[in-house]
Amino acid sequence: MRDSNPLASNARYDYERYAKHSFVDGGTTREHRRAILRILTHYIEGGMSFPDVRLGYGQEKITSILSKLDGYMSEFGVDETVEWALSTITSYLEFHAARDMPQPEIAARLEKAIAQAAYTPKAQAGGAEEVTKAQIEEAVDFDYRRFLLTRHSVRQYTDEPLDDATIRKIVANAQECSNVCNRQTIKVYAFNDYGTVQDLLTYQAGNAGFRPEIRTLFIITANMEHMNLIGERYQGWIDGGIFAQTLALSIHAEGLGGCFLNWSVEMEQDMALRARVGIPESELVITFISAGHLKDRFNVPVSARKPVEQVLSLNPPLV
Ligand SMILES: Cc1cc2nc3c(=O)[nH]c(=O)nc-3n(C[C@H](O)[C@H](O)[C@H](O)COP(=O)(O)O)c2cc1C
Incomplete structure (x- = not known):
């Protein structure tokens, strides 16, 4: 109450x-x-x-x-x-x-x-597998910074939704992210039916400026049944955030566009979404992510980053 x-x-x-x-x-x-x-x-x-x-x-x-x-x-x-x-x-x-x-x-x-x-x-x-430095060096021989700098929150898409196979590939790639004890606690509800996506978007406030564009929607949840310590009480959000960001990068890696849509809601809103989608009470709703095919040209916010010095405290003296 x-x-x-x-x-x-x-x-x-x-x-x-x-x-x-x-x-x-x-x-x-x-x-x-x-x-x-x-x-x-x-x-x-x-x-x-x-x-x-x-x-x-x-x-x-x-x-x-x-x-x-x-x-x-x-x-x-x-x-x-x-x-x-x-x-x-x-x-x-x-x-x-x-x-x-x-x-x-x-x-x-x-x-x-x-x-x-x-x-x-x-x-x-199961167990241990040997990897070589050479294998990893070969795999990361690409311009990672360029990959990151060309990812933007994309808020306009063509009118073609992602097909099922692409959705499956993106989720399978996101599954490769680090997660607590390899418990793999995250679930993804994905939708590519326009009517359903538009319906679900009415539960989220941050898509109002571009809702009609969105034809593919991911909802990411974390299952609390996989948590066993008082100290893990926020682990679902952490694992969920890591998974969600990996999913966002996986969308980008396919040459597609995506945008996080926050699930920063109060409990009444959360309950309403759960009832609509049938999300079990045991799962935490982490975030929505919209996705779609890129138009040939479109605008994104510059979203300038703070200087690294504001973020990084390198070897601060201990107190
Ligand atoms: C958890 C989270 C929630 C977000 N929610 C929204 C949202 O509701 N609507 C929106 O248009 N953008 C949303 N964004 C996108 C941010 O505005 C965007 O990531 C930020 O401004 C940086 O821009 P960039 O992603 O293009 O680098 C969200 C991002 C994150 C990580």
Whole structure:
């Protein structure tokens, strides 16, 4: 209920979502359990990429993964998280065997889990992979600053929406962004039907000057069911922002135009959008992004940047 202090009632609105849907008090839903498996698997995977690997690390965590997998697979079958966990433990065993530290107990338990899953894990689908400096240097051999400087918030588009394949490609590229513990908590609702896009845009105030131009719309959300610490209470916004910016750059990389459309709204507006789209209560709405094909010529704001000195504090003395 809204009270006499709207800031407090809006903060409570966010608090209640986090309290109800994160698993600060222990995980029960499939998404909670999926997130727990991913947090543990991420730990095991990460351990193989340190400069000095502590051989035999993480045994308790592996035991925990394998016992959680048992119940998870019985209830939900084999999904991408099960496959990643099994592949990572397979990779862990190969890593240790190659260093004369076989782990027979883990190997025996893994074998059982693999039999239950009826899935053949691939060591290269989890664990550590070697990359070379040369590969990276070759991949970044382009003018990144020019790429950034030619990205603008574009507020005029042709009348052709992005097709489904392009939308899929842009979202798949955005998925490559960094994210907390590889939990991949973001969801994207994408629309390219003009009537639906125009309807949804009425929920957002920042598109009034160019609404009729917009034929493709992304709505980005973050699932609070993947969060398990009090300290992670803002992680959804952080992961959501990182994903959204990567998506915006992915639009640009396709030679298309896009514009963030803020979801800086109060709870009534948020509830109205959720009801219209069917966004579950467990997801935070992060932002809208419009997208479209570029016209041959168009104007964008110059949007001059502040001097770097105003932004960067390089080696400030500690107090
Ligand atoms: C989170 C976020 C929300 C934004 N919301 C809107 C909006 O509602 N309407 C709009 O026209 N532009 C919006 N923008 C675009 C900004 O105005 C724009 O990024 C900024 O002025 C810098 O310009 P540039 O993107 O062309 O570099 C938003 C940008 C961000 C990052």
